[in-house]
Amino acid sequence: MSKVFMGVRLQRLREERKLTQAALAAMLSISPSYLNQIERNQRPLTVAILLRVGAVLGVDPQIFSEHDSAALVADLRDAFSELPEADTSLTEIKKLVENMPGVARAVLQLQSRYHMAAERAAALESQFDDGNRGISLAPPSVDEEVRDYLNQRQNYIDELDRPAEQIGDSSASALRARLEQHGVTVLPSEDSGPARGRRLYDEDKKILWLPQALTESQQAFQMAAQLGLLEHADTVQALVQAAAFSETARDSARLALSNYFAGAVRLPYRRFLQAAEDCRYDIELLAQHFGVGFEAVCHRLSTMQRPGYAGLPVFFVRVDRAGNISKRQSAAAFHFSRAGGTCPLWVVYEAFSHPGQVLRQVARMPDGSTHLWIARQVHSGPAGFMAPGKSFAIALGCDISQAHRMVYAKGLDLSAPDVATPIGNGCKVCERNDCPQRAFPSIFSNASPTGRSANRPSP
Structure with a gap:
């Protein structure tokens, strides 16, 4: 593994638990001076110390991994690219993400709120321009919020994956019978109207409506998703609350988690992974x-x-x-x-x-x-x-x-x-000035679509 210099993260964990350097050093069986050098990024976090940190502080050593860092670096670079006067280098951005990921995410949240406000302002401006008083402001997009949550967990939700694996028979007939045990009836719905192509669940009548056009496999997936919301409602709710989703993103998060459960039912982890490795x-x-x-x-x-x-x-x-x-x-x-x-x-x-x-x-x-x-x-x-x-x-x-x-x-x-x-x-953030497919200049260079300098007038 590459050397991990994330001393500020370790220091934050220590301070959150109200531990002195001497106390944590004793718990990790290292000297206080060694711990001080780690927190000041003068020494890397070794695998052995990472494992000890996880054990004594009760955290997953994966919080020191670079998986989430790559996405944060790219997102921050995009954010700072919107400020041409911002004097930030890639090295500075990487250091910020490695040492203070909380600050990095706060910057992205500020950017997201700025975009939301700008979109709403544009909608209001449009309303007054064309005289349409009935215009409704579209809610902010929640896809990125849910996607970021899944990526932070490396797209694996153990709390749902293991119960899904225990179901066994994931055929449409078996899942239909399992729903019937909960008093739920599965009926076909019309392939028209605003709900076309989607499952609908009537909680009062306990009826699950599925589009007629779905294949048997697709029907099994939708029934498994509804089954997850019925049998593991508390788990789904706990995951949504722990993730602290915005109010507008909660329903999308529940849908994503129910679909995750359905995928894990249809393709049970161990059997699917063994088959994948074999072929x-x-x-x-x-x-x-x-x-x-x-x-x-x-x-x-x-x-x-x-x-x-x-x-x-x-x-x-x-x-x-x-x-x-x-x-x-x-x-x-x-x-x-x-x-x-x-x-x-x-x-x-x-x-x-x-x-x-x-x-x-x-x-x-x-x-x-x-x-x-x-x-x-x-x-x-x-x-x-x-x-x-x-x-x-x-x-x-x-x-x-x-x-x-x-x-x-x-x-x-x-x-x-x-x-x-x-x-x-993408062209906006790509440094390849000699690309034959460039559509417009990169914000990180003076390149132009014609290959001339953007700062030099064409002849």
Whole structure:
């Protein structure tokens, strides 16, 4: 492992427990001067001391990991990029995140509130401009709040995953029978109206309405999700309260947790992970074996981080043709920019031109990190002529050091530097000035779409 210099985090833990340096040093069986050097980042936190810290202070040593740091660094860089006069370097941002993650998150919360206020101001301005007095201000987006919570937990929720694994038979008929034990009746709903394509639960009548167009596998997933809200309501509520979600995000958080439970029921952890290892993470084989879709397998693979029995750490993304990212989960240190969009050279967008095919790409980020990505288009929606459908591209990636564990690395020379395609976090925050696909200048350079200096007039 790399050297961990996070002395301020350790100092904060010590002060929260009202311990002196001498007292904590004695508990860790080290000298006070050694502890003082660690807190001042003059010495790194070794594995042995990390384990002792976890034992004596009752914390998970993962709080000193760099998993969450990568996302925080990228988010902070985006935030500071909105202030052209801000004199902050990448090194300073990394130091802030490593030593004071609480301050870093507070900066992001301030940015989020600023954006919320700006959006509402724009809505009010629009209201007065066009004379429409009935305009309603849209509530702030809660997707990022829920997504950040899941990523901070490496997308693994042990409190729900283990109970889900105990259910056993996850077929639609078995789950329907289990719901009936709770007095719940499952009925088909019409595929029209505002609730099209969604499950609806009438708590008073104990009726679960499911869209007629759902496949048997999709019906099983929705029934499992409702089952989680019935049998583990206290656990879900405790998780939501502990995470301190905003009031507008609580319902979305409950939905995300119920869907997590459903995925864990349909793809039970140990059996699914063993199957994945046996077939070297061949997604189509796994989908066929468990009777689920390509996207469901990719989504579940991004959650396989049970302590002591973890799977391949992967990144999972779902995008549409317009480049909107509707799902983004990372079990490792990878993060796409929120403000800068995504890169047109990324293989996920190529998937729309090759329906049904699994594409692969070795891609290198500007910081030198390299990953193996696979992508495939997926389509869903009701059957029938001219019936509305949904089309997405699904991408799954892992660090190049772990790529040999995937069947998709077969035939690729992972060590050849010219194999990797240079991609970035999006034009706004990408430093690659020589990129042929650049749409507009990076805020970190003087590059322009034509290759001229942005500060120099064109001839």
